[in-house]
Amino acid sequence: MQTLRMNAGLLSSFLEALKAFGTLVAPVERSPGVFALEAIDDVSQARPEALRTILPFKKLLLKPRFVMLERRQGQYGADGADNDLGPVVYFGAHSCDIHALRILDLLYLSDYVDPYYKRNRDRLTVVGYGCMPDGKCFCQSMDTSTIDKDFDMFLTPLDGRYLVTVNSARGDDIVRANQHLFQPATRRDVQEYLERLKEREKAFTLSLDVTDLPYVLELKKDDPVWEELGKKCLCCGSCSMVCPTCACFNVRDECPEEDSAQRVRTWDACLYREYALVAGGHNFRASRADRVKNRYYHKQEAFVREFGMPSCVGCGRCIENCPTGINVVEVFQYVRGEA
Amino acid sequence: MPNGNDKPKVGIFGLTGCAGDQLQILNCEDELVRLAGRMDIVDWVMARSGNDHTCRLDVAFVEGVVATERDLETLKEIRARAKTLVALGTCAVWGGLPAMHNEMSREVLQREVYNTHVQFLDTVEALPPTHFVPFELSLPGCPIERHEFLRVVNSVLSGTEPDLPRVPVCWECKVKENTCRVIHAQEVCCGAMTRGGCGARCPSHGVACSGCRGPVEEPNYDANITMFAGRGISWLEIARRMSNFSAPVWMTQGLEQEVRRESKR
Numbered sequence: 228m229q230t231l232r233m234n235a236g237l238l239s240s241f242l243e244a245l246k247a248f249g250t251l252v253a254p255v256e257r258s259p260g261v262f263a264l265e266a267i268d269d270v271s272q273a274r275p276e277a278l279r280t281i282l283p284f285k286k287l288l289l290k291p292r293f294v295m296l297e298r299r300q301g302q303y304g305a306d307g308a309d310n311d312l313g314p315v316v317y318f319g320a321h322s323c324d325i326h327a328l329r330i331l332d333l334l335y336l337s338d339y340v341d342p343y344y345k346r347n348r349d350r351l352t353v354v355g356y357g358c359m360p361d362g363k364c365f366c367q368s369m370d371t372s373t374i375d376k377d378f379d380m381f382l383t384p385l386d387g388r389y390l391v392t393v394n395s396a397r398g399d400d401i402v403r404a405n406q407h408l409f410q411p412a413t414r415r416d417v418q419e420y421l422e423r424l425k426e427r428e429k430a431f432t433l434s435l436d437v438t439d440l441p442y443v444l445e446l447k448k449d450d451p452v453w454e455e456l457g458k459k460c461l462c463c464g465s466c467s468m469v470c471p472t473c474a475c476f477n478v479r480d481e482c483p484e485e486d487s488a489q490r491v492r493t494w495d496a497c498l499y500r501e502y503a504l505v506a507g508g509h510n511f512r513a514s515r516a517d518r519v520k521n522r523y524y525h526k527q528e529a530f531v532r533e534f535g536m537p538s539c540v541g542c543g544r545c546i547e548n549c550p551t552g553i554n555v556v557e558v559f560q561y562v563r564g565e566a
Numbered sequence: 567m568p569n570g571n572d573k574p575k576v577g578i579f580g581l582t583g584c585a586g587d588q589l590q591i592l593n594c595e596d597e598l599v600r601l602a603g604r605m606d607i608v609d610w611v612m613a614r615s616g617n618d619h620t621c622r623l624d625v626a627f628v629e630g631v632v633a634t635e636r637d638l639e640t641l642k643e644i645r646a647r648a649k650t651l652v653a654l655g656t657c658a659v660w661g662g663l664p665a666m667h668n669e670m671s672r673e674v675l676q677r678e679v680y681n682t683h684v685q686f687l688d689t690v691e692a693l694p695p696t697h698f699v700p701f702e703l704s705l706p707g708c709p710i711e712r713h714e715f716l717r718v719v720n721s722v723l724s725g726t727e728p729d730l731p732r733v734p735v736c737w738e739c740k741v742k743e744n745t746c747r748v749i750h751a752q753e754v755c756c757g758a759m760t761r762g763g764c765g766a767r768c769p770s771h772g773v774a775c776s777g778c779r780g781p782v783e784e785p786n787y788d789a790n791i792t793m794f795a796g797r798g799i800s801w802l803e804i805a806r807r808m809s810n811f812s813a814p815v816w817m818t819q820g821l822e823q824e825v826r827r828e829s830k831r
């Protein structure tokens with residue numbers, strides 16, 4: 228780990244320099260207050276301070292829909308590289324995003340390595356950016372509000388400059404190739420960084436009580452709250468689509484043309500009716516209530532049992548994108564009988 | 567499915583409707599030429615002459631609603647001839663636009679549109695063909711999506727069952743990262759109730775989904791309606807926005823009563 232400083236005025240030169248390491252992807256403002264991660268050429272479009280993009284970085288690793296295998300007449304199915312996104316530099320990752328990236332790595336790279344994920348993951352450069360929370364962020368409660376690993380570089384904005392943390396060999400390469408942009412960090416930089424941390428700690432307004440949450444959920448398995456939520460939820464799947472750690476997918480075979488077949492992989496969500504539908508027509512979660520419940524139980528109970536931590540990083544995307552206002556924090560308050 | 571010289575026989579039929587789905591098939595120009603080499607379209611009044619109206623069909627596509635006695639006869643004949651029957655378009659699957667005003671009696675409609683002297687109409691309440699006979703496959707859309715039609719045809723010709731996505735429009739809308747019409751514009755967007763496949767065409771152009779593709783399996787109408795009302799939209803506006811393509815299906819779900827209640831106030 229290396230700590231440097233960079234003048235704020237050099238940000239665009241830095242972003243230009245990042246292009247040498249892959250397609251530069253950063254949050255851009257789609258419409259007022261609505262952001263999306265996009266490949267950018269004009270670096271002035273980058274809005275790294277934006278708290279959340281509609282879809283998280285997971286789309287840079289697995290496209291929402293891609294062809295896994297393609298078979299043309301007389302051939303065997305082959306990987307058409309549809310999901311091969313080439314080297315990508317992801318600029319503007321916040322602490323919660325990087326924690327979510329680690330969760331995806333756990334899911335896709337531990338027992339069985341997903342080759343489609345791995346190919347993009349190996350070539351992903353992560354350049355983080357320090358944020359200030361809004362009323363929908365609760366990463367502090369999820370213990371994901373700070374990060375000290377799993378990124379290549381991290382920029383924390385200070386007055387007129389950035390504190391730059393370098394945390395990987397690739398990060399070192401970027402610095403080495405652009406020595407003129409950086410200087411060693413001073414004690415004042417570090418001091419201001421620490422002050423900013425404190426200020427940020429105080430800026431959180433939303434919190435989720437996670438004390439014994441898996442056990443509380445175990446006790447509340449048959450609580451009427453799930454029926455009520457099932458009545459309210461549209462099962463539109465938006466919360467899952469936008470969640471940086473929701474990782475389920477569906478695989479289907481298609482015949483788009485004569486003598487061609489494609490095995491297609493798409494993002495899926497347990498909120499959808501056909502998700503738990505199996506051969507013979509049985510549906511393990513036929514009721515809406517069971518499906519909504521599953522989303523919360525998977526994140527806060529099943530995942531904890533399996534990996535020792537929840538799979539929610541408190542980014543607030545599901546809160547922001549639920550059309551009917553279902554709010555994960557309120558749901559758990561309700562489950563505890565506090566609201 | 568037989569191949570070689572024994573090409574599958576296909577028929578394409580329109581009952582009462584705008585023929586938009588058949589037009590979509592014609593629009594598949596290049597693909598259609600290729601498909602013609604693999605199947606024999608033997609009965610398609612809209613596109614060819616010299617049709618065989620009686621032979622057995624391996625696959626038959628039916629567009630439009632049953633709105634006359636004659637339609638019902640035709641439908642039953644097609645069913646009897648076809649091994650695989652495919653409902654084409656929202657009309658055929660759900661009733662669509664022609665079924666929008668089924669609450670008005672045929673007599674009133676006939677009088678208002680044609681006056682009372684007209685003799686030739688054998689009009690009945692407009693209902694989807696799927697209401698009368700069993701279908702093997704259905705392909706909603708107003709009109710159908712060409713890529714979905716081609717996938718269905720190619721799957722059937724390859725002897726497999728087409729597996730089209732059944733997720734709501736919101737899935738595609740999120741993939742496109744559109745600004746949500748409900749959240750950011752307080753509009754009545756039917757995306758969460760409507761079956762995807764259109765690529766969220768309307769929300770991608772800044773227009774709320776009007777539900778032209780018909781419902782997903784088990785849509786949560788009540789929650790949607792409550793959500794719109796909770797955002798300050800009047801019941802009348804909700805009803806107006808929802809009384810288009812899929813009105814026949816979701817108007818049965820209680821919204822109708824709410825509207826009546828409001829207009830009495």
Ligand code: SF4
Pocket residue numbers: 466469470471472473526538539540541542543544545546555
């Ligand atoms: S559950 Fe919601 S808050 Fe938690 S990580 Fe997913 S989108 Fe973010």
Ligand code: SF4
Pocket residue numbers: 467472473474475495496497498521522523525526
């Ligand atoms: S099961 Fe549901 S909550 Fe869990 S990752 Fe899959 S879609 Fe997300």
Ligand code: SF4
Pocket residue numbers: 459460461462463464465466467498548549550551552553
């Ligand atoms: S976004 Fe809201 S309405 Fe849609 S599935 Fe998630 S909780 Fe249900």
Ligand code: SF4
Pocket residue numbers: 463465550735736739740744745746747748749755756757758766769774775
């Ligand atoms: S605009 Fe409509 S289709 Fe798109 S996410 Fe919102 S409710 Fe769903």
